[in-house]
Amino acid sequence: MVRNFKTAGILAGVVLALGLPLAYAQSSAKTLETGTFHGKVHNTSGRATIYREADGRLILRLTNFKTSNGPDVHVVLIAAKDADDDANFLKNSTERVELGALKGNEGDQNYEIPAGTDLKKFQTISIYCERFNANFGAAPLEKF
Amino acid sequence: MRTSAPLRSKSFEVFENGIGPGKWPDSISVGMFMTIHISPWLLRQKWILVAIGLPALVALWWAFRPEKLWINQKVNEPAPFDTSADPQPILTGRFEGNARHTNGRATIYKKPGGEYLQLSDFTAPSGPDIHVALVHDDAQAKSGLDSLDLGPLKANQSDQNYNLPGGTDLDKYDAVLIYAERPHAVFGLAKLEPF
Numbered sequence: 001m002v003r004n005f006k007t008a009g010i011l012a013g014v015v016l017a018l019g020l021p022l023a024y025a026q027s028s029a030k031t032l033e034t035g036t037f038h039g040k041v042h043n044t045s046g047r048a049t050i051y052r053e054a055d056g057r058l059i060l061r062l063t064n065f066k067t068s069n070g071p072d073v074h075v076v077l078i079a080a081k082d083a084d085d086d087a088n089f090l091k092n093s094t095e096r097v098e099l100g101a102l103k104g105n106e107g108d109q110n111y112e113i114p115a116g117t118d119l120k121k122f123q124t125i126s127i128y129c130e131r132f133n134a135n136f137g138a139a140p141l142e143k144f
Numbered sequence: 145m146r147t148s149a150p151l152r153s154k155s156f157e158v159f160e161n162g163i164g165p166g167k168w169p170d171s172i173s174v175g176m177f178m179t180i181h182i183s184p185w186l187l188r189q190k191w192i193l194v195a196i197g198l199p200a201l202v203a204l205w206w207a208f209r210p211e212k213l214w215i216n217q218k219v220n221e222p223a224p225f226d227t228s229a230d231p232q233p234i235l236t237g238r239f240e241g242n243a244r245h246t247n248g249r250a251t252i253y254k255k256p257g258g259e260y261l262q263l264s265d266f267t268a269p270s271g272p273d274i275h276v277a278l279v280h281d282d283a284q285a286k287s288g289l290d291s292l293d294l295g296p297l298k299a300n301q302s303d304q305n306y307n308l309p310g311g312t313d314l315d316k317y318d319a320v321l322i323y324a325e326r327p328h329a330v331f332g333l334a335k336l337e338p339f
Contacts, residue, residue, distance in 0.1 A: 029223075029225035029227060031233075034236065034339070036337055047337075047338070047339060049339075051223075051225065053224065053225055054225070059224055059225075061223060061224075063339075064338065068212075068213075069209075069212035069213070069215060069216055069217055070209065070212055071206070071207065071208065071209040071212065103217075103219045103221070104216075104217040104218050104219030105216055105217050105218075106216050106217065106218045106219070107218045107219040107220045107221075108219070108220055108221055108222075108223075109219045109221045110221050110223070110224050131207060142238050142249075143238075143249065143265050144236070144249060144251075144264070144265075
């Protein structure tokens with residue numbers, strides 16, 4: 001009987017020791033910033049949210065996202081408060097951080113933000129057509 | 145008589161050379177003395193057309209990708225982290241402008257027990273009888289019909305939660321209002337959008 005209690009106690013301790021940090025790690029993605037898309041030339045809608053994962057990685061997640069399909073479309077972080085519809089980035093020589101090619105013009109999707117990106121400086125997500133230097137849509141980010 | 149016979153035969157030869165069986169028509173003779181040499185030029189032009197036109201078409205297709213106008217590329221990636229155990233944000237918005245001295249974010253979360261409003265990153269002027277309410281932006285609490293009072297403001301700074309009464313129809317409200325009861329002044333309004 002005593003032995004059983006002992007085993008049960010040890011088991012419970014092991015489960016707690018393993019389970020608690022796991023449960024903690026799972027729910028420790030922190031929402032840093034969020035914003036909604038606007039875009040007139042190419043109707044763009046949805047939400048862009050930046051999360052910090054437990055390991056410190058920054059993740060951009062697009063939800064309820066929709067824009068028009070196009071050639072060579074990329075997701076970029078730009079050093080501006082907002083981007084005008086159809087803004088010309090090269091002419092403005094706006095600083096930008098490339099997050100990769102747009103995975104799809106519809107649906108939820110994740111992009112990793114390079115480590116060390118200054119989110120105070122890069123405040124807007126742009127759906128950007130490299131080929132025609134056109135801004136499909138932009139989401140100004142604000143603190144969550 | 146003598147001159148006409150060879151001429152006729154010559155023109156016949158030309159004719160024979162021109163559209164003879166099994167021969168490429170590099171010239172067409174019209175009538176007795178006229179021969180129109182157009183086909184080599186035409187041939188060359190065709191080549192020029194193909195040499196310029198085909199790459200041009202390919203380049204245009206590559207640049208504009210017109211088929212993408214009617215082809216949608218759908219993705220559905222899950223979140224890279226599991227937040228299913230946490231309360232889920234369903235509506236969010238920031239208090240607008242500095243004019244009313246209210247700043248911050250209002251978010252409505254859903255949890256198993258019900259819904260609650262969280263004010264975060266929040267500052268408001270201090271004062272007596274300041275309330276938090278859900279409103280419909282058009283009505284702006286003036287009518288009192290479309291507003292749901294969530295109680296007095298707990299603090300004029302820092303994060304705070306307000307439980308929503310059970311069965312609150314969130315379709316009826318689209319903004320969070322910070323207002324003073326007695327001078328009946330609006331301190332801040334946050335329009336809510338789906339998270």
